[in-house]
Amino acid sequence: MAEKRTDEDGCSEEINTTLSNVSPPESYSPSEDECLERAASQPDQDLKSVLVTSVLNLEELDIDLFRGTHHWVPRSRRLFGGQIVGQALVAAAKSVNDNLYAHSLHCYFVRAGDPKVPVLYQVDRTRDGRSFTVRSVKAIQHGQPILICQASFHMSQPSPLHHQFTMPEVPPPEDLLTVEELIHLVLSKADLAEKARIGLNKLLAEEVPIEIKPINPQHFYTLVPAEPKKMFWVRARGHIGEGNMKLHCCVAAYVSDYAFLGTALLPYPNYRAQFTASLDHAMWFHSTFRSDDWMLYECESPWAGSCRGLVQGRLWRRDGVLAVSCSQEGVLRVKPVTHSSKL
Numbered sequence: 001m002a003e004k005r006t007d008e009d010g011c012s013e014e015i016n017t018t019l020s021n022v023s024p025p026e027s028y029s030p031s032e033d034e035c036l037e038r039a040a041s042q043p044d045q046d047l048k049s050v051l052v053t054s055v056l057n058l059e060e061l062d063i064d065l066f067r068g069t070h071h072w073v074p075r076s077r078r079l080f081g082g083q084i085v086g087q088a089l090v091a092a093a094k095s096v097n098d099n100l101y102a103h104s105l106h107c108y109f110v111r112a113g114d115p116k117v118p119v120l121y122q123v124d125r126t127r128d129g130r131s132f133t134v135r136s137v138k139a140i141q142h143g144q145p146i147l148i149c150q151a152s153f154h155m156s157q158p159s160p161l162h163h164q165f166t167m168p169e170v171p172p173p174e175d176l177l178t179v180e181e182l183i184h185l186v187l188s189k190a191d192l193a194e195k196a197r198i199g200l201n202k203l204l205a206e207e208v209p210i211e212i213k214p215i216n217p218q219h220f221y222t223l224v225p226a227e228p229k230k231m232f233w234v235r236a237r238g239h240i241g242e243g244n245m246k247l248h249c250c251v252a253a254y255v256s257d258y259a260f261l262g263t264a265l266l267p268y269p270n271y272r273a274q275f276t277a278s279l280d281h282a283m284w285f286h287s288t289f290r291s292d293d294w295m296l297y298e299c300e301s302p303w304a305g306s307c308r309g310l311v312q313g314r315l316w317r318r319d320g321v322l323a324v325s326c327s328q329e330g331v332l333r334v335k336p337v338t339h340s341s342k343l
């Protein structure tokens with residue numbers, strides 16, 4: 001099951017630490033009544049996304065200077081990287097003409113974000129060209145940068161060149177359970193250890209503004225080393241609506257950092273993350289998309305070593321169009337799982 005490591009890192013990674021010795025539920029197919037009950041308990045998808053009303057709604061303090069506040073803070077008590085990248089892209093986009101769209105960004109997380117104070121975003125108008133426009137954004141807390149970000153915007157242009165990989169074949173989101181539904185299934189087991197019950201209830205109480213449906217929830221229950229690859233459907237909770245492509249890119253920036261780095265830990269279930277944090281994050285936006293509609297996040301880690309891991313991801317639209325590519329390197333400090341540290 002996805003997607004938050006519950007120990008010190010708090011960087012929204014796997015929750016398999018919590019579930020690592022919980023046996024998976026029996027194979028499950030919901031009855032019609034359960035489906036109706038489940039639909040009734042879903043948060044109203046028509047409500048405006050908190051990502052739009054709050055997280056990405058920056059306050060303008062001066063020309064090219066903005067202030068952002070926090071919504072969900074991971075258990076590590078350091079700010080969620082996706083939030084900082086998303087807010088930095090909002091700040092950059094504010095000084096860019098409406099006919100230009102974000103096509104890429106490159107960021108370094110240079111200090112941990114402090115959840116106790118807001119973040120200031122200072123934009124430098126690096127260059128305005130005929131087709132491309134570049135902005136450099138510094139996210140600042142306590143007078144020091146926590147993130148440096150370069151974002152580039154492009155005027156959409158016709159081109160005879162076009163190719164993309166083919167989207168993997170996976171079950172549609174309607175046939176899969178959300179992370180919360182999977183947790184409820186585990187919680188319904190009478191023989192669940194108390195510590196696991198507490199950990200899972202804490203996870204349920206978190207207000208992550210993203211919905212996730214893992215393609216293969218079984219592999220989150222097991223201690224068997226797995227290939228460093230995973231896929232899940234993901235979307236912003238709540239309604240955003242069509243039209244504002246710049247905003248959808250900022251939401252995608254938020255979403256893309258969630259549960260991404262944990263892909264590099266999949267081959268090592270016998271190690272527990274002591275400290276993980278993203279070091280850098282890069283994105284390329286290829287097509288229009290709706291970040292409040294299900295997108296398939298295909299994640300893989302081609303390399304780990306020297307206490308670091310590289311992850312690469314693709315966000316696919318449901319109709320098979322490749323919408324976004326992402327890359328990230330993170331620090332991965334782990335220690336072996338001992339029997340006593342298991343649930």
Ligand SMILES: CCC(=O)SCCNC(=O)CCNC(=O)[C@H](O)C(C)(C)COP(=O)(O)OP(=O)(O)OC[C@H]1O[C@@H](n2cnc3c(N)ncnc32)[C@H](O)[C@@H]1OP(=O)(O)O
Pocket residue numbers: 011012013078079080081082109110111112113257258259260261276277278279331333
């Ligand atoms: C989903 C992913 C996310 O959202 S993560 C959130 C976004 N990313 C971040 O917040 C990362 C921000 N960047 C940083 O915090 C720094 O650049 C990091 C990555 C920590 C740089 O590391 P470093 O240069 O080692 O920093 P530092 O000297 O301040 O130490 C931080 C803590 O790490 C420890 N550390 C350091 N080196 C080692 C080592 N070789 N082996 C073991 N531990 C090491 C330091 O002691 C320090 O620990 P502590 O904070 O004092 O407990």
